Amino acid sequence: MNKIVIGEQIVKSFGEGNEMRNVLDGVSVEIDEGEFVSVMGPSGSGKSTLMFALSGTDGINSGKVIFDNTDLSTINEENVSDIRRSKMGFVFQQPTMLKNLNILDNIILPAMHTNRKNTENIMTKARALMKRVGISDLAERDITQVSGGQLQRAGICRALMNNPKIIFGDEPTGALNSKSAQEIMDLFSEINSEGTAIMLVTHDAKVAARTDRIMFMHDGKIVSEIKLSRFDGTDIDGRVERIAEKMLEIDI
Numbered sequence: 001m002n003k004i005v006i007g008e009q010i011v012k013s014f015g016e017g018n019e020m021r022n023v024l025d026g027v028s029v030e031i032d033e034g035e036f037v038s039v040m041g042p043s044g045s046g047k048s049t050l051m052f053a054l055s056g057t058d059g060i061n062s063g064k065v066i067f068d069n070t071d072l073s074t075i076n077e078e079n080v081s082d083i084r085r086s087k088m089g090f091v092f093q094q095p096t097m098l099k100n101l102n103i104l105d106n107i108i109l110p111a112m113h114t115n116r117k118n119t120e121n122i123m124t125k126a127r128a129l130m131k132r133v134g135i136s137d138l139a140e141r142d143i144t145q146v147s148g149g150q151l152q153r154a155g156i157c158r159a160l161m162n163n164p165k166i167i168f169g170d171e172p173t174g175a176l177n178s179k180s181a182q183e184i185m186d187l188f189s190e191i192n193s194e195g196t197a198i199m200l201v202t203h204d205a206k207v208a209a210r211t212d213r214i215m216f217m218h219d220g221k222i223v224s225e226i227k228l229s230r231f232d233g234t235d236i237d238g239r240v241e242r243i244a245e246k247m248l249e250i251d252i
């Protein structure tokens with residue numbers, strides 16, 4: 001299986017002198033193309049930092065990140081940004097959208113950046129994605145005029161505009177009620193089943209339970225992981241229980 005991203009012995013530290021601390025303390029991780037993984041762990045354990053390292057958003061102090069067969073340390077920052085824009089999608093707890101643009105314009109923004117010439121195709125694609133996630137009627141709305149779940153759907157459309165090879169989600173359901181969270185997870189499952197790899201950071205065992213593999217972080221290290229069968233819509237309780245047992249076992 002091809003790997004979409006490989007992290008080798010990643011060290012990331014913050015602070016200076018005596019205050020210097022390894023927030024990522026030699027983390028090695030591999031994600032297969034098309035895999036659906038999640039990362040759990042206490043607040044401050046380094047989950048978001050790991051996501052930013054693997055996506056080349058932030059530099060690292062030592063170790064290596066190989067994204068889609070390219071060692072990110074061997075290319076300049078502009079090329080890393082190009083890879084990020086063309087091959088990765090990002091979804092955050094609170095979608096970062098521009099207030100002076102409507103929903104549709106926010107969705108097409110990253111695609112306009114990579115392919116300005118093709119406005120018509122971009123519009124068609126955005127409309128199709130909005131239809132698919134059930135927010136067709138909201139194109140002209142201001143971002144303050146939609147619900148949290150609707151805004152997150154728009155965020156997912158935006159992340160999908162460039163047909164990414166992987167979506168990085170940092171607590172994408174964290175601000176949603178459980179019904180909306182479930183619907184967003186249904187959407188992620190669907191996107192994943194079409195071949196897009198997904199890495200979700202989450203505090204919610206119910207979210208993690210729907211992924212193929214769960215990595216557990218503690219103090220800047222991946223301390224354990226469990227592999228589940230592909231989620232087929234059944235036995236969510238059993239899967240949640242396995243995660244809970246593991247967390248108890250490793251004491252996080």
Ligand SMILES: Nc1ncnc2c1ncn2[C@@H]1O[C@H](COP(=O)(O)OP(=O)(O)OP(=O)(O)O)[C@@H](O)[C@H]1O
Pocket residue numbers: 014015023041042043044045046047048049050
């Ligand atoms: N830019 C920064 N400068 C200094 N310290 C930082 C910086 N970014 C993160 N940290 C520290 O690194 C540690 C890990 O942060 P990170 O955001 O990765 O945690 P997390 O596991 O995502 O936590 P949460 O679940 O609360 O989001 C924390 O102690 C945090 O304070």
Ligand SMILES: [Mg+2]
Pocket residue numbers: 047048049170
């Ligand atoms: Mg975080």
